[in-house]
Amino acid sequence: MELPKVGSIGEYIREQRTQAKISLRQLAAQAGVSFPYLSQVERGVRKPSAEILNQIAKGLRISSQALYVQAGLIDEREPDSDVLAAIRADVTITGRQRQVLVDIYESFRKENKAAENEGAQPTQPAEPLDAASLNGHATSEGYNLP
């Protein structure tokens, strides 16, 4: 039975890859998997095993757990969305950084709620947002959200 409804794991991977601005072949090479297979995975044609998922996570430089959660392979009991609580409880960041994270998170929530109440119009979804600019020193200034 072909149920294309499979987890959005493929979309997520592709999203991460395009955000990182690397090609399918590059990611495949870094992850140590074959590019054709990666293509199929991204389109949901094939469902990768845990090992492959782990390698892809490595290639993407993201946490394996992020992928597993996305793939629905980790239940992660109760999301409950206490992101804010976790941020406020974090002692490894400064107060100013904390405020930045809180602001961004809340504005995301607000944006999503607005988009939800509007029809199917995705407001302004086209965002460049390079994930690769990590060392680009993303400090408090520079974020401005729609």
Next chain:
Amino acid sequence: MELPKVGSIGEYIREQRTQAKISLRQLAAQAGVSFPYLSQVERGVRKPSAEILNQIAKGLRISSQALYVQAGLIDEREPDSDVLAAIRADVTITGRQRQVLVDIYESFRKENKAAENEGAQPTQPAEPLDAASLNGHATSEGYNLP
């Protein structure tokens, strides 16, 4: 391959099962997998996929992550702070937004660590990050979300 000695995963499962004092068939039923296959998994004859692993974890009432770590599918190099866990578990934001938050948070951490070491390390201690270098530099300015 004849004997993939790597998998202490099977032993771990069997250990957990016997410790829980349930039979192979019972666990298989609770996990929703076939008992013969579970037997093979426990003896390392077969290497279960992530889905099966997840179901087994459910059946054993243990954390999925514990199994993944045992299976070597999660590197566990990072303690994975509570903030990151909360962000990843949050279902009220999009994957892109999630990535933004994760990136910003990690870059904060990186900044702080660099500041802590006081001038020894230049912001990129471990990762070669060929993806970005291949791509040539992205932005290098802070985040700007349109």
Next chain:
DNA sequence: AGAGCGTGTATGCATTTGCAAACGCACTGG
């Protein structure tokens, strides 16, 4: 003795993973 029920284990087989090779398409630039 058996019949019955419990355990874990070896088969056969449909389905699937994952790869190598070949393909089509868009861009170059000699």
Next chain:
DNA sequence: CCAGTGCGTTTGCAAATGCATACACGCTCT
């Protein structure tokens, strides 16, 4: 104009997963 690269996709095919079925052993009854 078409060789040379890059991209993503499609196509067979060996190897593996995962299951249903059948097997071997241990235990307890009547």
